[in-house]
Amino acid sequence: MIAKKIVLGWTTMSWLIEQEPEQKDLAARFLQRMDSGPIMKIPGAHDGMAARIAKQFEFEAIYLSGAAYSASRGLPDLGLIYSNEVADRARELIRSSGLPLLVDIDTGFGGILNAARTAKEMLEAKVAAVQIEDQEMPKKCGHLNGKRLVSIEEMQQKISIIKEMCPSLVVIARTDAKGVEGMESAIDRASHYMAAGADGIFPEALENEQEFRRFRAAVDCPLLANMTEFGKTPYFTADQFQSWGYNMVIYPVTSLRVAAKAYERVFTEISRTGTQVQSLDDMQTRKELYDTIRYDEYEKLDGKIAQREGGDAK
Numbered sequence: 190m191i192a193k194k195i196v197l198g199w200t201t202m203s204w205l206i207e208q209e210p211e212q213k214d215l216a217a218r219f220l221q222r223m224d225s226g227p228i229m230k231i232p233g234a235h236d237g238m239a240a241r242i243a244k245q246f247e248f249e250a251i252y253l254s255g256a257a258y259s260a261s262r263g264l265p266d267l268g269l270i271y272s273n274e275v276a277d278r279a280r281e282l283i284r285s286s287g288l289p290l291l292v293d294i295d296t297g298f299g300g301i302l303n304a305a306r307t308a309k310e311m312l313e314a315k316v317a318a319v320q321i322e323d324q325e326m327p328k329k330c331g332h333l334n335g336k337r338l339v340s341i342e343e344m345q346q347k348i349s350i351i352k353e354m355c356p357s358l359v360v361i362a363r364t365d366a367k368g369v370e371g372m373e374s375a376i377d378r379a380s381h382y383m384a385a386g387a388d389g390i391f392p393e394a395l396e397n398e399q400e401f402r403r404f405r406a407a408v409d410c411p412l413l414a415n416m417t418e419f420g421k422t423p424y425f426t427a428d429q430f431q432s433w434g435y436n437m438v439i440y441p442v443t444s445l446r447v448a449a450k451a452y453e454r455v456f457t458e459i460s461r462t463g464t465q466v467q468s469l470d471d472m473q474t475r476k477e478l479y480d481t482i483r484y485d486e487y488e489k490l491d492g493k494i495a496q497r498e499g500g501d502a503k
């Protein structure tokens with residue numbers, strides 16, 4: 190009897206302390222925010238800790254970047270990862286934050302059926318929204334040269350199969366056409382992707398204000414801007430994107446880049462001096478770390494279990 194109570198208690202608690210929303214609720218929140226209100230600032234979170242900190246700072250949604258995910262595994266962003274691996278990381282981010290998550294699913298990791306499989310895995314991981322791009326495999330970072338595109342028809346089929354199989358999954362269709370075929374083609378592709386059921390459009394690698402405004406004037410649906418670092422897009426603020434009519438802005442690789450630079454700094458210090466003391470001010474303290482992951486509450490939970498096992502069922 191006691192054992193049963195404990196099991197029921199666990200099922201109502203997500204990862205392990207907080208109540209985790211359902212996929213449909215997370216997707217509805219994302220959709221509602223991308224359709225209305227001020228621009229949604231969506232930071233990339235490459236791991237569970239980054240996701241928890243994004244939540245502390247009250248971001249309404251987070252982004253799982255293909256580039257950051259790949260780099261976190263020591264790999265380049267060249268389509269070397271698989272859908273199930275990305276779904277596992279996505280699940281970790283949702284469990285640790287309970288936030289709506291937009292996942293970069295690259296090309297859908299292959300052809301049309303692969304895109305369908307990917308979408309199903311994302312749905313099962315409780316992902317709110319996916320971003321799928323119209324590049325050919327092997328894909329490249331959108332801010333590099335030498336990209337190749339799939340046909341409009343193939344991309345439309347990918348979008349429509351995702352919407353058919355996973356209607357509650359929000360789909361942001363990314364077009365890489367601006368850098369390959371030019372602005373008019375990017376606009377044309379966007380209208381075909383919307384016709385296939387995309388909920389929003391991500392025009393990749395626009396290079397100036399005029400291009401952002403031109404795209405907005407021609408495309409009537411929620412739009413996402415990509416404020417990645419060291420790319421083709423100059424540094425604009427969220428307010429600027431908002432004033433040009435954009436609904437969302439992602440900062441896809443920022444968390445990984447700052448973390449990697451911080452490792453570089455402290456590893457240099459340790460290798461040169463044999464101590465990390467000069468870097469202590471740049472670190473989360475033990476308390477800050479434990480507060481972020483709610484360590485105390487896990488201990489309390491553990492205490493309760495120990496008590497119950499000892500015979501106290503309260």
Ligand SMILES: C[C@](O)(C(=O)O)[C@H](CC(=O)O)C(=O)O
Nearest residue numbers: 254255256330331332417441
């Ligand atoms: C958005 C992006 O696809 C990503 O993987 O995060 C990349 C970001 C980057 O490489 O800076 C992109 O192609 O823009």
